[in-house]
Amino acid sequence: MMVFAAAAMGRLMEPHNPNWKARCEAGFLAQEVMGTLGVTIADIAPGRVVLEMPFNAAFTQHHGFLHAGTVTTALDSACGFAAFTLMPQDREVLTVEFKSNFLSPAKGAAFRFEGEVVKSGRTLSVTRGTAFADGVAISTMQATMMAVTTP
Amino acid sequence: MMVFAAAAMGRLMEPHNPNWKARCEAGFLAQEVMGTLGVTIADIAPGRVVLEMPFNAAFTQHHGFLHAGTVTTALDSACGFAAFTLMPQDREVLTVEFKSNFLSPAKGAAFRFEGEVVKSGRTLSVTRGTAFADGVAISTMQATMMAVTTP
Amino acid sequence: MMVFAAAAMGRLMEPHNPNWKARCEAGFLAQEVMGTLGVTIADIAPGRVVLEMPFNAAFTQHHGFLHAGTVTTALDSACGFAAFTLMPQDREVLTVEFKSNFLSPAKGAAFRFEGEVVKSGRTLSVTRGTAFADGVAISTMQATMMAVTTP
């Protein structure tokens, strides 16, 4: 089990919108790529989102493992929605940048993507994510998200 | 037009395998996710690979633009195959890590992904990539690739 | 010679402050660490700053080469001041994040640090930097800078 950095650093994560959960779930459904990949929400809490995805050969690289970019797509959404849980009603988030290390082959039947907020600022949020294949950590991400006014 | 860093730094990129081009093309076709996304090779040279992809709503985020992870999937392959063009016959490459900044919305009809080798070492290669949407730079990647013995 | 990405992408970099150069030079002198390290400005233009530093054993790692962090300190300032050249009078920049790859040992007598703006946005600027030791590229950075109101 991953221990979440924010909690570990002793800070509480408080939503700024009573509607945060429904808003995140709706935002997630609006990302068409999540449906295409078969990614679903496994858990959602203020400052933390966990996604899941079954193996799908359509998204693999040349050894038949999930492509690093596929893993990153789900991890970016886990981190982005983790930041989104803490946004006020008139704000949404964009990915400014991310960096991922790949720890082990993305080989398995069940994938899990944990995203959490390390620091939620007024404009920028720093997040961290870890991807797992059948329980083994395969990738770790550090990402910056930016709050923008909802169009 | 992007000017390639390696050429700009005055170093020549020499393949170490007479068969480098056919090997890259075969490796690319073996990445099932490339076919799923509709990514194809537009140009390939020693130390440099350019990929293309038409817009596809199935891989979008909540505003209908390509998801950052989709862009990253193609950019990672552009960078990885750029490194692969310089590998000897018994080596292939794995992505160690990458970092991407997102410059503009991934909004457009035609996407282009340029990957190039900045430094090709015996074990590690440093690469750089830029993604374009209808000619506008939308993302820039810095990635580390590792040479591993072909299984 | 490194060819600068922004120019290569066909965009002009225009200062938004007639006083940009004097302001950058003053800001640079105010960074006490630059004097401590012996870093000086070699060249400054809108969207581009080049710094220089002679070898100094006081800032080395265990092989007697400049420490990766020393190289990064100068490269971060090169990138930050490159972004600062394009700021209006009431704005300055903070480093949001950076990522550096190390290409070759930081071994040499004369070090050079080139920073340039890839994209200058209203809030965020994306920059790129390359460090050289006696003309050899030793490190490449991709960094995000944030415009903040001058206190």
Added chain:
Amino acid sequence: MMVFAAAAMGRLMEPHNPNWKARCEAGFLAQEVMGTLGVTIADIAPGRVVLEMPFNAAFTQHHGFLHAGTVTTALDSACGFAAFTLMPQDREVLTVEFKSNFLSPAKGAAFRFEGEVVKSGRTLSVTRGTAFADGVAISTMQATMMAVTTP
């Protein structure tokens, strides 16, 4: 308190050299920049190194806070030596790349730098670091280290 990722992921970190601690301490003393900055070892364990540094105006930026590069220099050494604790007798480590986010101003009297190994591979180690100023998290690093044969 930061909870360490490796322990959190349920893996034990075992040294491969009975002499690991003395070797790390000697390696640390050989990094001249550590002495120049006033950085010392606060704690050292297999897979984990904590460094400390008092504030020093000589290494500050224009607001009088520690320069991002100074923080990164100490954090890189914390991560590098964390990886080094797990190396066999004939190996040492080089920094391949790192990425740091800056969370809060590096403002304080006492700085602390925690580095830990996320994954220790035969060739590459992935590490993570967090810097604190008077107990407040100011920067978080994700870094790749490479094992090389000791010259």
